[in-house]
Amino acid sequence: MxxxxxxxxxxxxxxxxxxxxxxxxxxxxxxxxxxxxxxxxxxxxxxxxxxxxxxxxxxxxxxxxxxxxxxxxxxxxxxxxxxxxxxxxxxxxxxxxxxxxxxxxxxxxxxxxxxxxxxxxxxxxxxxxxxxxxxxxxxxxxxxxxxxxxxxxxxxxxxxxxxxxxxxxxxxxxxxxxxLRFPKSNKIVAPLDLKLSSAEIINGKNIINSIVHNTKRTICIFTYATGEKCLSEEWWENFYAQLKDEYQNYNIIEILPVENVSQIGFKAPTFYSKDIREIGAIIASADLFIGADSGIMHLASSVQTPTIGLFSVSNIKKYEPYDNSSIAIDVNLSTKKEYFKIINSILNNGKLSIYSDAM
Missing domain, CATH: 3.40.50.2000 (Glycogen Phosphorylase B;)
Structure with missing residues (x-):
């Protein structure tokens, strides 16, 4: 230190x-x-x-x-x-x-x-x-x-x-x-919400179309995180190879961090922006987001895209993504087979999003 x-x-x-x-x-x-x-x-x-x-x-x-x-x-x-x-x-x-x-x-x-x-x-x-x-x-x-x-x-x-x-x-x-004598509330706590506009969602969809030029469903990945939360290049390269092989009928787009680095050596189609709302709109147009515990993981959760958070050192109960089929995975305890079982379950259930009507 x-x-x-x-x-x-x-x-x-x-x-x-x-x-x-x-x-x-x-x-x-x-x-x-x-x-x-x-x-x-x-x-x-x-x-x-x-x-x-x-x-x-x-x-x-x-x-x-x-x-x-x-x-x-x-x-x-x-x-x-x-x-x-x-x-x-x-x-x-x-x-x-x-x-x-x-x-x-x-x-x-x-x-x-x-x-x-x-x-x-x-x-x-x-x-x-x-x-x-x-x-x-x-x-x-x-x-x-x-x-x-x-x-x-x-x-x-x-x-x-x-x-x-x-x-x-x-x-x-x-x-x-x-x-203060208010009645007790037992309502479910609201999800994170960036409150994207319809115009922003449409723009996000258009950007994805300009990157991939097809009508396949899309998975977004974010391979970066700060400090010890960042998984190794070896881990990500192995995971990306299996992801690409398993989901050949999907687009896989890597969202790049502000540092403009990639743990998979820029092997996937990429999107780079410093505009938080634009990044959110891209992820909102995807069917799934996968990334380590980071601000971008919470951004994905805030646009109601099913989010898989990859945790290695962070407190899962404190920071896990929630709502809309989102889930945290402890990479120290889970196998790649278990990862893909979870991914299949989320993709097969489909995406339920408040932004669906804008797509």
């Missing part, structure tokens, strides 16, 4: 210890929310700029806007991806983004915190209880109801999918609402 990484690990650990008790002493059980139509502005805090982490809060945003349909939601995030991801979310109003390097953008950094304090919110929500900046933002906000993201033990004990990073914020927030 490099010296800078060690400093960052120490800094995060220190900040978590300093902020973990923020909000613990406050009790709002004596506050009753009489009319949910009174909720006009909500702040959701997820100060993280990674593609996957931002996509993983879309279920919570859907939950909040379904409960409070008349509200406007501000997002406290980091980086520049949030306006792209939430482009078609009608209830999203302001994107309040922390600079990635606060000490190089100190004035902007301070202005962000000032803007949170100046705006009057009805509810402030921290997504991740371990986020120091998230807890501080809720504490600092001028909100009547403050939810710090703390775990709901009741949900932990009865929900077998509670550990999932997209789901436990929803379960925790539902539990918090019961403290």
């Amino acid at each position: 490099g010296i800078l990484k060690k400093i960052n690990v120490f800094r995060r650990s220190l900040m978590r210890n300093l902020t973990k008790n923020i909000g613990k002493a406050s009790s709002q059980e004596d506050i009753i929310l009489v009319d949910k139509t009174d909720i006009k502005r909500i702040l959701i805090c997820r100060p993280n700029g990674r593609l996957g982490n931002l996509l993983l809060i879309t279920p919570l945003v859907q939950e909040v806007t379904e409960i409070f349909p008349n509200c406007k939601v501000d997002l406290f995030v980091k980086g520049t991806l949030a306006p792209i991801i939430f482009e078609n979310y009608d209830n999203i109003d302001k994107i309040i983004d922390l600079p990635k390097k606060p000490f190089k953008n100190l004035l902007k950094y301070l202005n962000v915190w000032i803007s949170i304090k100046r705006q009057k919110y009805d509810i402030a929500i921290n997504v991740d209880q371990n986020s120091s900046s998230g807890r501080l933002a809720v504490q600092f906000s001028n909100a009547k109801y403050k939810f710090y993201g703390d775990s709901a033990e009741e949900s932990q004990n009865v929900k077998n999918d509670y550990d999932h990073i997209a789901k436990y914020p929803v379960y925790n927030f539902r539990y918090y609402l019961t403290k």
